[in-house]
Amino acid sequence: xxxxxxxxxxxxxxxxxxxxxxxxxxxxxxxxxxxxxxxxxxxxxxxxxxxxxxxxxxxxxxxxxxxxxxxxxxxxxxxxxxxxxxxxxxxxxxxxxxxxxxxxxxxxxxxxxxxxxxxxxxxxxxxxxxxxxxxxxxxxxxxxxxxxxxxxxxxxxxxxxxxxxxxxxxxxxxxxxxxxxxxxxxxxxxxxxxxxxxxxxxxxxxxxxxxxxxxxxxxxxxxxxxxxxxxxxxxxxxxxxxxxxxxxxxxxxxxxxxxxxxxxxxxxxxxxxxxxxxxxxxxxxx
Numbered sequence: 001x002x003x004x005x006x007x008x009x010x011x012x013x014x015x016x017x018x019x020x021x022x023x024x025x026x027x028x029x030x031x032x033x034x035x036x037x038x039x040x041x042x043x044x045x046x047x048x049x050x051x052x053x054x055x056x057x058x059x060x061x062x063x064x065x066x067x068x069x070x071x072x073x074x075x076x077x078x079x080x081x082x083x084x085x086x087x088x089x090x091x092x093x094x095x096x097x098x099x100x101x102x103x104x105x106x107x108x109x110x111x112x113x114x115x116x117x118x119x120x121x122x123x124x125x126x127x128x129x130x131x132x133x134x135x136x137x138x139x140x141x142x143x144x145x146x147x148x149x150x151x152x153x154x155x156x157x158x159x160x161x162x163x164x165x166x167x168x169x170x171x172x173x174x175x176x177x178x179x180x181x182x183x184x185x186x187x188x189x190x191x192x193x194x195x196x197x198x199x200x201x202x203x204x205x206x207x208x209x210x211x212x213x214x215x216x217x218x219x220x221x222x223x224x225x226x227x228x229x230x231x232x233x234x235x236x237x238x239x240x241x242x243x244x245x246x247x248x249x250x251x252x253x254x255x256x257x258x259x260x261x262x263x264x265x266x267x268x269x270x271x272x273x274x275x276x277x278x279x280x281x282x283x284x285x286x
Contacts, residue, residue, distance in 0.1 A: 013146050014060045018067055021106045033101040041097035042285040045104065047111070049084040050276040054122045056080050056151040057114030058090060064107040069099035081154050097283070104279040112274035114151040120272040121155025124265055127252035132263050135160040135242070139266040148269045160264055169219070170199040181206060185213040198242070207231045211238050221245045225254055232259040
């Protein structure tokens with residue numbers, strides 16, 4: 001399994017999502033801001049970090065402000081991937097007050113969500129001690145997979161499959177519907193695909209069956225530490241090993257000691273808490 005090469009986001013990765021999010025939030029207009037703020041008011045907004053984090057999604061947040069008002073001016077103090085401390089200002093945005101008020105919540109929603117994923121990923125990567133590759137999964141927010149997997153990379157993790165045609169991964173339901181591990185693997189092999197073949201196994205007997213069938217990667221589902229170590233021993237020189245199920249920060253040291261090559265963590269994207277941030281504004285001209 002090869003790592004996904006790190007590449008920064010390009011505008012096409014997020015501009016459509018930003019438009020959709022803004023349409024969702026403002027509806028027919030920001031009646032509160034338009035009702036109480038003069039249209040000519042010029043203001044400065046500072047994006048403030050209120051809890052330690054790994055920053056991710058700043059370009060997306062900035063695009064939110066610029067889509068509301070293309071004349072918005074931005075000064076970036078930090079970049080994606082930076083470790084930020086409490087009280088740091090990551091960017092300053094200057095423009096019409098009405099535009100800043102309309103954009104702030106959507107901008108923060110993207111920035112807090114993606115920074116939360118990057119921050120949690122960094123914790124798992126640090127806990128791994130560099131002895132096992134931390135993978136994400138497809139347990140992502142619908143339509144936000146590109147951004148959320150980007151945040152995983154920013155946090156030091158590695159992307160697993162992006163979509164269903166990336167590689168062959170035979171799960172338990174595939175095995176059930178195919179009539180067993182041997183049948184599933186035989187059917188896949190008959191397709192003469194160039195993709196590597198990974199299969200989920202739930203006990204050591206299934207490990208032996210999969211290895212005998214020539215699988216490339218074993219996905220060990222919810223196995224004990226002792227079972228994982230035994231599966232790694234049986235797989236040496238025959239298949240790589242990925243651990244999944246019940247993976248927590250507390251278990252990372254023990255999992256990294258098993259000798260497995262990979263550990264997949266759905267929590268990176270489905271359970272990452274949003275980072276605490278705020279937008280603080282000041283009037284420059286009424």
